[in-house]
Amino acid sequence: MSLTNLSVLRQQLREHGAIYVPRALDDNSMRLARDAYQWSLCHPSRNSAQFQGTLQSPAKFYQDLLNPNVLVGYQHLLDRSCAPDVVAQLWDSPDVWFMYEQVFLKEGGESRRTPWHQDSSYLPIAGEKIAVMWIAFEPVAKEDSLEFVRRSHRGVLYDGSRFDPGDDTAPIYGTLPRLPNIEADRGRWDIVSWAVEPGDVLIFHPAMLHGGAPTHQGRRRSTLSLRFFGDDAVYSPLPGTARVGDSDDPKRAGSPFQDMQRNLKNGDPFRHPKFPKVRPHAWTRSP
Numbered sequence: 001m002s003l004t005n006l007s008v009l010r011q012q013l014r015e016h017g018a019i020y021v022p023r024a025l026d027d028n029s030m031r032l033a034r035d036a037y038q039w040s041l042c043h044p045s046r047n048s049a050q051f052q053g054t055l056q057s058p059a060k061f062y063q064d065l066l067n068p069n070v071l072v073g074y075q076h077l078l079d080r081s082c083a084p085d086v087v088a089q090l091w092d093s094p095d096v097w098f099m100y101e102q103v104f105l106k107e108g109g110e111s112r113r114t115p116w117h118q119d120s121s122y123l124p125i126a127g128e129k130i131a132v133m134w135i136a137f138e139p140v141a142k143e144d145s146l147e148f149v150r151r152s153h154r155g156v157l158y159d160g161s162r163f164d165p166g167d168d169t170a171p172i173y174g175t176l177p178r179l180p181n182i183e184a185d186r187g188r189w190d191i192v193s194w195a196v197e198p199g200d201v202l203i204f205h206p207a208m209l210h211g212g213a214p215t216h217q218g219r220r221r222s223t224l225s226l227r228f229f230g231d232d233a234v235y236s237p238l239p240g241t242a243r244v245g246d247s248d249d250p251k252r253a254g255s256p257f258q259d260m261q262r263n264l265k266n267g268d269p270f271r272h273p274k275f276p277k278v279r280p281h282a283w284t285r286s287p
């Protein structure tokens with residue numbers, strides 16, 4: 001597997017923070033990705049959530065992430081698909097660790113947007129070699145796709161979004177700058193998006209401001225986000241936020257992030273036995 005225009009893709013990922021990679025995943029990799037996605041739907045974790053469609057519509061907007069048994073359902077994908085190799089090529093670096101998965105399903109009418117946010121607002125990790133791979137299982141038109149504010153990974157780290165149906169910018173911590181209302185003033189922002197076909201992927205740095213378009217009547221959007229990190233990733237607790245990894249956050253209790261909060265200090269290599277090294281193929285997998 002080798003990517004075309006690799007040097008351009010590498011440069012754009014570094015500078016713009018998000019790229020479209022056509023035909024990144026071959027048929028076998030897509031089959032493994034579908035199997036993993038189905039496994040997630042069949043094995044909801046306690047992090048799974050059903051968001052309201054819009055305030056007016058009952059459409060489905062389901063997500064799940066960080067399943068503690070993910071390696072049962074995702075082992076073949078991580079081991080035998082080319083997804084980690086794509087990331088290794090883009091980083092020009094052989095070492096790739098898997099952090100966690102996230103599945104989204106929007107269908108059944110007018111679903112709400114995925115609010116603008118940065119994944120980094122939820123994650124105690126810093127580094128250049130961190131990537132989210134967004135894989136869509138149906139063709140997605142540009143206007144129905146994931147959107148990004150170009151170069152925002154070099155800008156402000158905003159507070160997380162609570163995904164409050166009444167206010168996309170409602171903060172989770174109150175200690176970081178509040179998210180701007182990008183939807184209210186889209187012209188002010190350098191927004192990019194791409195149409196994708198199954199096999200194409202979007203890859204972005206988790207500090208990128210991004211948001212997902214709504215889906216409409218008769219449409220379904222099922223997507224899988226895989227999060228990887230590389231050898232420069234360090235533990236970096238979020239400034240002024242006690243919540244990530246806190247024991248009083250039920251979703252995080254017992255999660256690798258909670259262990260890290262106890263055992264790592266700022267700047268330590270970002271490592272945990274639940275985040276296995278997937279390339280080169282020397283698995284250090286925990287049961």
Ligand SMILES: O=C(O)CCC(=O)C(=O)O
Binds near residue numbers: 134213225
């Ligand atoms: O697919 C979506 O609507 C949102 C995806 C997303 O926010 C992510 O993968 O981080």
